[in-house]
Each structure stands twice: as C-alpha cells, then as structure tokens.
Amino acid sequence: MGIMGFLRERMGTILAIVIGVALLGFIAEEVVRSGSSFFRGDATTVGEVNGEKIAYQDFNARLEQSTQQFKQQSGGQSLTPQINSYIQETTWNQFLTEKLLNKEISRLGLIVGSDERQAMISGNNPDPQIQRQFVDDKGQFDPAKLNQFLTYLQSPKADKAQLDAWTDFVINLQTAKLQQKYMTLVTNGLYVNSLDAQDDYLAKNKLANFKYTVLDYTSIPDANVKLTDNDYSDYYNEHKNEFKNANELRSFEYVSFNAAPSKDDTAAVKTQIEKILPEFKTTANDSLFVQINSETKSQLAYQKKGQLEPKLDSIMFGAEKGFTYGPYLSNGSYKIAKLVDARISPDSVKARSIILNPAAEGGVDKAMAKADSLKKLIAGGKPFAELAKNFSADKASGDKGGDMGTMGRGALPPALEDALFNGKTGDLKIVNGQFGVALIQIQEQKGSSKVVKVAMVDKPLAPSSKTQNAVYSKAQSFLSSLNGDNFDAQAKKAGLAIKNAEDVSGNAATVLGLENAREVVKWAFKSEKGTFSDQVFAVGDQYVVARVSVIKPAGTLPLDAVKKQIEPMVRIAVKGKQLSDKFNAALNGASTIEQVAQKAGSTVVPLQNIVFANPVIPGSSAEYKVVGTVFGSQPNKVSKPIEGQQGVYVISLDSFTNPAPLTNNVREKTQLGQAIAQRSQGQVLDALKDKANVKDNRAKFF
Structure with missing residues (x-):
C-alpha cells in the first residue's frame, strides 16, 4: 500500500518526466535526421521573399481558392497528384509575383489616388472587370445597374458579406492597376532604334551561300575516349554559370x-462479376443496375462507331438488342457489357434553347412550369428568338435567339443529347439537367448512322x-x-x-x-x-x-555534384578537341576547303540561302556557332575548326546575297518593339526572382 500511495502522490511528476524524456528523444532524433532544421524551421511560414514572410494560413487559403476555381473550370475533374502539384506551383508563383512587384511599386512610390480609384469604379470608363459584372440584356455595360448596386452598398440594408466581397474586389483592382503601372513604366523605357531595325532586317533577309565539311562526334566511339579529371575540370570551369541551382x-x-493483385485476387474479382452477370442479363433497369454495381458510375448514352473501346466496338455494332458480352479484362478491370439499344440517328443537330435557372425561378417545379408556358407561347406563334432574348439565363446564346449551333454526338450532357438526337425537326422539348431547365427546339438534323447504347459494369482488380x-x-x-x-x-x-x-x-x-x-x-x-x-x-x-x-x-553546384550529369558533354568536348586537331592537321598547307576535306577524309557540302535568324543546317540541327562564323567571314577564306552541336566543322563562304535596302524602317521598328514588349513582362519577373532572397518551405507543409 505504501508503494501505491507513493505512486498516486507522485503520478503527475512521473508522467511529466516520462513525457518530457519522450519529447526530448523525439526532438533529438529530428535534429540528427534533419540537421537541426526542427529548431530553425518556422511552423507557420510557408516561405519568405526578401525578408517578408508568407504565412501558411494565407497561402493555404489562396491554394484552396485556386483549387476550387480549377474544379469549376474543369467540370469537376479529379485532382491527380500532378494537378495538385501544378495548382500549388501556380499559387506559389502568384505570391512571389505579388511580393516582388509590391516591393518595386513601393520603392518607386507608385499609388492609385482616390480620384483614380473613383474613376476605376464609377467613372465614364470603369475598369473592364467592373464593366463585365454589370451588363444589360444585350451583354453591354449598363451604368445604371452599377450605380444601383453602389447605392445599395451604401444603404443600411447592405449585406455585410457583400460589402466584404466588394471591398476585396476593389483592393484586387487597385493591386492590378499598380502592377499595370509598373509594367507600363518598364515597357515605355524600351526603345528600338534604326540600327536595331536594320540589324533585325538583315538577320531575316540577308542570305549566305557557303560550303562546309564536318567530322561527326559519332565518328569516334565512346569506348575510345578516356576522360580525365582535367577534362571534367576544364568543362566545369568553362560552363560554371550553367550549374546554378535555384x-x-x-x-x-x-x-x-x-x-x-495476385492470381487469386484476379480470380476473385472475376468470380464476383460472374455472380452478377445473370441479373445483368435480365434486369429491366440497366441504368440503375450500372449505378449500383459498377465502379465507374456513368450515364448511359448513345455512341457512334469508334467511340466504344476497340474490343466492344465491332461486337456491339453487329449484335442484337439485349446481347451481353464478358466478363473480359480491360485496363485493369473485369467488365461485362450489354447492348441496351441500337438505332439509326442523325450525325449532327442544329438547335436553339431557352435556359431557366431553377434557383432564380423558385425551384425546379416552377422552372418546369415556366418552360411549359413558354412552350405554349411558341406553339401559339410567339417567336422563339424573342422569348430566348427576354427569358434565357444564358445571355450569350439568348442574345443570338437561343442559338446553340450545330453539334455532333458527345458534345452535350446525355439528357440533352437524347432529347436532340432522338426527336425530329421542329420538336419542342423540355429537359431538366445539370445545366438547369432547358426548353429546346430542333431546327435541323443532318446525316444518319447507327448508334448504340451500351451498359457497362466494371470491377477493378485490387490486391x-x-x-x-x-x-x-x-x-x-x-x-x-x-x-x-x-x-x-x-x-x-x-x-x-x-x-x-x-x-x-x-x-x-x-x-x-x-x-x-x-x-x-x-x-x-x-x-x-x-x-x-x-x-x-x-x-x-x-x-x-x-x-x-x-x-x-541551392546556389552554384560543385563539380562533384554535377560530374555524372556533365559526363556526356565532357566526352563531346574531348572528341571535339581530337577532331579539331585532325582538321588543323588537314588545314596545314591547304588553300581550299576541298583540299581540307580530302586530307581529313570527309566530304564538302554546299549550302545556299541560309539566314542568320534561322541557323539550321539542313538535315542536321541548329548550329549557332557555325552559322555565326559564316556571317562573320570573308569570301573564299577557309575557317578554323568550329566545334558545333553535331560535330566539328570547317566552312568557306562563297558569297552573300543582300536584300533590297530598308527604306522605311517604321514597320521593322514596330514589329521588333512589340516582340520585345511581349517578352519584357516575363523577363522582368525572372530578373526580380533571380535577385530576390527567396526561401521556399512548402515541402514541410504539403
């Protein structure tokens, strides 16, 4: 009892010591494994740009927003690890851009004044983003709607959530305006003079006619090249700037x-799908059966020849209604398939629609009732185009009389597609689906071919x-x-x-x-x-x-870190020296390129009409050094060896063909200036990132 009493009295202290020792052990292990990063890390900071921290909470909120936007834009596409990585990287670059530009904007003292801000919101020409939010039935900017909304925001009835959303929207507009001002300063500082225009014109139009002879690097077997430490050092020192690790x-x-899955696992899945095959053959509700039993929950839709997987395509288009096929193994799943229906159907349909939003109409029932009323008006002679313009929730098509264009199979949701392709010209149909409630009219059907509706049940193989x-x-x-x-x-x-x-x-x-x-x-x-x-x-x-x-x-990598990576290039460099020595020996006493080629055991190839702006050797690849040497040469002079991409070259210029004189350089200057301006924004950001002190801790959190 004395021991038990002692333990009860001391239990709190004992637990504290045990937990403390365990935590100390955990921390010590983390220090050993990660080089004390446990202590150095910041548990709330995803990154840092020039000393300004990016909080995990802020970054994660933006990441969630970007993820939701992607889901909406992709129609609910599943997020693979690659897609998640892409979204995260894009969000990170957005943060970097904002931080870097904001620093430059602050340094330059750029601001958006109150009058300028007011003009952006409610001036004669508001910001384009605002104009897109307030449009009339024709899709044109409606100042009255904007003023009505601004008046509402200033009233006591204004919803706080709307006020907060509007405030964030205006802040984003100001940020974009400041970034636009900064980029405008940069692009306005770019200038193309007449000499630039002349050089660009000649690079694109001056023609060179020359001959070359080449000794390919492949002419020396790799096994015959023994690389030394000096070979690696020479190449590394010459290309050291290429080994910077961002x-x-x-x-x-x-x-x-x-x-x-093992053989037994595969057999078990096959047995599982064989058990449901009899019911699959006899069920009267194929769609429900697929939804209950299939791993892939897809709606049944008519498909034309070539849309089914190859194994099924030829079978189903020659089968009778009710025919079942399988089980068969395809793409890691056992499958069974059933021909539900086959028919001759149009290849394409031209139609128009009036889309009603159930949420705006007070529910699906009311939207369906309204669609029925519109249908009766059209049947009574009311113009479809007029009703589409006045009532369709899809303003873009409504302004065009509800025109949906001409569509082939596979372009629409199954319910809407069935209504269009299974009807006849002139039909008015009401369809309720993921797009809302639609009143559609079939205007024209073209072509005809056999289509099939196949029910598919799949069971993936799993260990x-x-x-x-x-x-x-x-x-x-x-x-x-x-x-x-x-x-x-x-x-x-x-x-x-x-x-x-x-x-x-x-x-x-x-x-x-x-x-x-x-x-x-x-x-x-x-x-x-x-x-x-x-x-x-x-x-x-x-x-x-x-x-x-x-x-x-991060930083310039040492030779040891890149030695394996640069080995192929070092081998090429060593071969280049050997082939250059061979050409130098052939050049000794030779006065023409033909003599050099004969002594080196190579051939002479003539080329015509090569331009500096496109330095490609036909049948080979881009050879910048070779073509650059050509345009810096004098006629009938044999060059020294040139170590190119595919081998070592010797060239001899025959002649240049100069273009007509550039009498009006305005167009050249304009085109060159536009090209430089288009590149400038990305290059400015790259330069700012290169100079910035950026710490990226995302790997700790995601």
Missing part, C-alpha cells in the same frame, strides 16, 4: 515491392489484404535488415533492382517510377545523405524503401 534538389535510390500484408512483410523485413551502409548488398541479396529518382524538388508529387511519391519526397528532404527511410512507404500498389543518395543545395 532551389535545393535531392536524389534518392529506392527498392519497391510490387503489391499488384486483397492477404496479398498486401504478405508484400508489406517482405518490405518490412528488408528494412529491418538495413544497418546504415548495406543497402546495396541487401538489395542484391533480395534480388531487388535499385531505382534512382534524380534531382527531385522539395515539392515534387511524382518521381520516376512512382506516381504519388509525396510522402517519400517529404522524408527525403528531412534526411541526411546516405540515410535510409525509417518506414515502408505505400505508393500505389508498391511498397517502397528509400535511401538519400545526393543533396544539391
């Missing part, structure tokens, strides 16, 4: 254990828990066998291929061989070089154990 990159090696557990156990056993430096040996012992994911960024979602590798990448960026993963990662149908192999910090 962001930290890491490479890791990994082994994977395939947890794909069973037994399969997954067995493969995971193998991966876990491999991980347990690692002791720090035996990764290669253990992989060889287990018969596992070591795969490489090279130069991975901290925000990468996929790497070579792994579709959704986000967790592996996050681990790699917390770990030291040479360490192996502390867990088995589940990536799709694979279990992965990894080891960090290379860390390339």
Whole structure:
C-alpha cells in the first residue's frame, strides 16, 4: 500500500518526466535526421521573399481558392497528384509575383489616388472587370445597374458579406492597376532604334551561300575516349554559370515491392462479376443496375462507331438488342457489357434553347412550369428568338435567339443529347439537367448512322489484404535488415533492382517510377545523405524503401555534384578537341576547303540561302556557332575548326546575297518593339526572382 500511495502522490511528476524524456528523444532524433532544421524551421511560414514572410494560413487559403476555381473550370475533374502539384506551383508563383512587384511599386512610390480609384469604379470608363459584372440584356455595360448596386452598398440594408466581397474586389483592382503601372513604366523605357531595325532586317533577309565539311562526334566511339579529371575540370570551369541551382534538389535510390493483385485476387474479382452477370442479363433497369454495381458510375448514352473501346466496338455494332458480352479484362478491370439499344440517328443537330435557372425561378417545379408556358407561347406563334432574348439565363446564346449551333454526338450532357438526337425537326422539348431547365427546339438534323447504347459494369482488380500484408512483410523485413551502409548488398541479396529518382524538388508529387511519391519526397528532404527511410512507404500498389543518395543545395553546384550529369558533354568536348586537331592537321598547307576535306577524309557540302535568324543546317540541327562564323567571314577564306552541336566543322563562304535596302524602317521598328514588349513582362519577373532572397518551405507543409 505504501508503494501505491507513493505512486498516486507522485503520478503527475512521473508522467511529466516520462513525457518530457519522450519529447526530448523525439526532438533529438529530428535534429540528427534533419540537421537541426526542427529548431530553425518556422511552423507557420510557408516561405519568405526578401525578408517578408508568407504565412501558411494565407497561402493555404489562396491554394484552396485556386483549387476550387480549377474544379469549376474543369467540370469537376479529379485532382491527380500532378494537378495538385501544378495548382500549388501556380499559387506559389502568384505570391512571389505579388511580393516582388509590391516591393518595386513601393520603392518607386507608385499609388492609385482616390480620384483614380473613383474613376476605376464609377467613372465614364470603369475598369473592364467592373464593366463585365454589370451588363444589360444585350451583354453591354449598363451604368445604371452599377450605380444601383453602389447605392445599395451604401444603404443600411447592405449585406455585410457583400460589402466584404466588394471591398476585396476593389483592393484586387487597385493591386492590378499598380502592377499595370509598373509594367507600363518598364515597357515605355524600351526603345528600338534604326540600327536595331536594320540589324533585325538583315538577320531575316540577308542570305549566305557557303560550303562546309564536318567530322561527326559519332565518328569516334565512346569506348575510345578516356576522360580525365582535367577534362571534367576544364568543362566545369568553362560552363560554371550553367550549374546554378535555384532551389535545393535531392536524389534518392529506392527498392519497391510490387503489391499488384495476385492470381487469386484476379480470380476473385472475376468470380464476383460472374455472380452478377445473370441479373445483368435480365434486369429491366440497366441504368440503375450500372449505378449500383459498377465502379465507374456513368450515364448511359448513345455512341457512334469508334467511340466504344476497340474490343466492344465491332461486337456491339453487329449484335442484337439485349446481347451481353464478358466478363473480359480491360485496363485493369473485369467488365461485362450489354447492348441496351441500337438505332439509326442523325450525325449532327442544329438547335436553339431557352435556359431557366431553377434557383432564380423558385425551384425546379416552377422552372418546369415556366418552360411549359413558354412552350405554349411558341406553339401559339410567339417567336422563339424573342422569348430566348427576354427569358434565357444564358445571355450569350439568348442574345443570338437561343442559338446553340450545330453539334455532333458527345458534345452535350446525355439528357440533352437524347432529347436532340432522338426527336425530329421542329420538336419542342423540355429537359431538366445539370445545366438547369432547358426548353429546346430542333431546327435541323443532318446525316444518319447507327448508334448504340451500351451498359457497362466494371470491377477493378485490387490486391486483397492477404496479398498486401504478405508484400508489406517482405518490405518490412528488408528494412529491418538495413544497418546504415548495406543497402546495396541487401538489395542484391533480395534480388531487388535499385531505382534512382534524380534531382527531385522539395515539392515534387511524382518521381520516376512512382506516381504519388509525396510522402517519400517529404522524408527525403528531412534526411541526411546516405540515410535510409525509417518506414515502408505505400505508393500505389508498391511498397517502397528509400535511401538519400545526393543533396544539391541551392546556389552554384560543385563539380562533384554535377560530374555524372556533365559526363556526356565532357566526352563531346574531348572528341571535339581530337577532331579539331585532325582538321588543323588537314588545314596545314591547304588553300581550299576541298583540299581540307580530302586530307581529313570527309566530304564538302554546299549550302545556299541560309539566314542568320534561322541557323539550321539542313538535315542536321541548329548550329549557332557555325552559322555565326559564316556571317562573320570573308569570301573564299577557309575557317578554323568550329566545334558545333553535331560535330566539328570547317566552312568557306562563297558569297552573300543582300536584300533590297530598308527604306522605311517604321514597320521593322514596330514589329521588333512589340516582340520585345511581349517578352519584357516575363523577363522582368525572372530578373526580380533571380535577385530576390527567396526561401521556399512548402515541402514541410504539403
């Protein structure tokens, strides 16, 4: 009892000590694994631009907004790891652009004054974004609607949410205006003079006629080239500026254990779909059956020849109604298919519509009733175009009398498509669907061909828990066998291929061989070089154990970090020296390019009408050094060896063909100025990013 009493009295202290020791151990482990980044990191900062922090909360709110916009614009497209990575990268670049431009705008003292702001909102020519929000029935800007809305915002009845949204909208307009002013300052400072115009004109129109001889790099086998440390150093020092790493990159090696469905798993899925096949054959409601039993929930629609997968296309177009096919294996799923209907149908339909928004009409029932009333008016002689203009919620088509244009199959939602393609010219039909309630009129049907409606039920192959557990156990056993430096040996012992994911960024979602590798990448960026993963990662149908192999910090990379990367270029450089020596020997005592080619064992190729602006050797590739040398040469002079892209060249200029004199350079100056102005915005942002001190911590959060 004394011991129990002691424990009860001291339990709080004991727990505190135990928890403290555990936390200290966790922190110590994190420090060892990530080089003290645990202490240096900021748990609320996604990044930093020139000392200005980007809060996680702000970035994540913008990221959510961008994600929702993408979903709306893509029609609910599923977000793959690649798409998520793209949205995140785009959002990050938006933040960078704003921070960098705001600093320059502040430095220059650019502002949007109160009078200017007022003019942007309610002046004679408001900002285009405002004009697009307040339009009349013809789609033209309506100042009365804008003034009515502004008056409402100033009244006591104004909704706070609307006020806040309007305030944010105006702030965004001002920000865009300031950025526009800054870019205008930049573009107004660009100038194309007459000499620039003359040079550009000659580069595009002056023709060179010359001969060349070449010794290809492929003429020397790679096995005959032995690279030395000096070869690497020479190439590295000459191209050092090309090895600047904007962001930290890491490479890791990994082994994977395939947890794909086994033969037993495949047989189980096939048995599962065979069990529902009899009911599938006899069901009277194919659409409902598909929705209940199929992994892919798709609406049944008529399809023309070539729209079905190849395995079904020829079968279903020659089958009788009610015919079933399968089970068959396709794209990782067992499937069964049934021919629901077949008919001869128009190839295209021209139609017009009046779209009613149920939310604006007080519900679907009221929208349907209104559509029925409009249908009766049209049947009684009221012009369809007039009603479309006055009542359609789709103002763009309403202003054109409801014109939908001419459409082929597959361009519309199934309900609307069925109504148009299964009716006849002149029919008026009411359709309720995802687009709202539509009153449609078929104006014209063209062509005719057979179409089929096929019900499809699919069951994807998936590994069973037994399969997954067995493969995971193998991966876990491999991980347990690692002791720090035996990764290669253990992989060889287990018969596992070591795969490489090279130069991975901290925000990468996929790497070579792994579709959704986000967790592996996050681990790699917390770990030291040479360490192996502390867990088995589940990536799709694979279990992965990894080891960090290379860390390339931001900044100019050392030779050791790029040695493997530059090896092919170093080999080309060494071959270039050998072939140049061969040409130099041939040039000794030779007065013509034909003599050089004969001594070097190559041939002479004549070329005509080559322009500086398009430095391509026909049948080869762009050869900037070669064509540049041509346009800097004198006629009938044999050049020194030129190390190009495909080999080492020697050239001899025959003549130039000069274009007609440029008498009016206004057009040339204008075209060149426009091209420079178009590039300037992106180049300005690139320059600002290059000079900025940017810290990117996204890999810690996403």
